[in-house]
Amino acid sequence: MRKRGVKTMKKWILDRSKIIHDTAGREVRILEDASAFLVAAHFDCSVRAVYEASLNAGICPYRYLRNRETISVPEQYHLVKSRVVVVGSGGLGGPALLLLARMGIGYLVVVDPDRFDETNLNRQALSSGPDLGQPKCEVAARVLENVNPGVDLLVHPVRIDDTNAEDILAGSDVIVDALDNVPDRFRVQAAARSLKIPLVHGAVAGFEGQLMTIFPEDRGFSLLYGTRDGKRNRKESPEAVLGVPAVTPSLVATLQAMEVIKILLGRGKPFRNSMVHVDMETGEMNRFSFEGN
Incomplete structure (x- = not known):
């Protein structure tokens, strides 16, 4: 203009x-x-x-x-000009998107190739009976538009991979990892590192969750998972074995959204080079430092 x-x-x-x-x-x-x-x-x-x-x-x-x-108003002005990509719009991505929209992030990009099914209804904030079978990206766009029409939305109903990751993530200020598997996390981290964009990781299983913020120069997922391919297939993953009750992704997604705000506004200290582990059953939250690794 x-x-x-x-x-x-x-x-x-x-x-x-x-x-x-x-x-x-x-x-x-x-x-x-x-x-x-x-x-x-x-x-x-x-x-x-x-x-x-x-x-x-x-x-x-x-x-x-x-x-x-x-x-502050100047900080809100900064948020309304910021762009955040959320990779995955299910258990973690759904509540993260809702929170970021309500906080006033001006540009949200949603990446998810899946459709909602009945097994999502127990935990995924964007899911509902009438939307079963619908693409998660389309539902996310509709819900977020109603939550905050002041958010410009872009959706990618595709699985992120080595061929499209950088194109999808380019131009963002922060990336949120709301994925459910290790190989795709490494793909996103590689693209984020190449583009020099901070990445906020979250993962859940049962009543436990973890969080880590990864800057481009950090080792990141190698500290948590070792190699890109990992040692387990999806059927052996903690999420598959323990399930995911609604309360766990809601909490971890909230922590992820707060990390995004901290990064964008330069406030507080992000959980960098460390992992936050939450056990909701015992009420314990612990931070494990990887400083020096």
């Missing part, structure tokens, strides 16, 4: 914004969704672009009001 158009849009936004008092009694200028939709329609642009212009002008989209103070 040309500079003049941006200025005109900001005036439209300002004219349609209003001042309210938040729950703590503080005065804040906000833009409601109904007004954002009008601006987007007038300027023939995405709602995400309207949110970006609004935040750039210091006006908080009303839907992000309860993020304020924890996440």
Whole structure:
């Protein structure tokens, strides 16, 4: 959009914004969704672009009001310009996508070749009876559009492999590994390393889960799994043997989403060169460091 158009849009936004008092009694200028939709329609642009212009002008989209103070308006502006790829939209990917959409990530890319079936209903946040048999990517796009129309979505209903990984992942700020097998994880890590993009790994089995954030220069999965091919086939994987109750991927996906926010905003300390292990049955969370490896 040309500079003049941006200025005109900001005036439209300002004219349609209003001042309210938040729950703590503080005065804040906000833009409601109904007004954002009008601006987007007038300027023939995405709602995400309207949110970006609004935040750039210091006006908080009303839907992000309860993020304020924890996440500042400039930080929310950064999130709305960020691009995150989630590889897998099942047990881990589904809740991660929902959380990232609600946090205000502006661009989400979903990669998943599968369709929903009945065995997904126990744990996968995007699954429901009416959507059985439907491509997970298509369902994810529809659900996320309803959750936050201010997210620009791109879907790839394909399995990620050595021939397409870099094309799919290129241009992203962070990649989320929500896969269920070791070889594909190594493929994603190789592409992320080549593209110099941080990768947030999560895995679950039974009431246990693990998390690790991998930067391009880190050893990453070799510390967890040894080799790319691993020593087990899918039937012998912990997930296959122990199953996956809903509570486990929900927690690990939440930790993954928080890692994404930490990386994008430069806040806190990501779980880098270490693995976080969670045992939900005992209530224990432990961090194992690989520093020096």
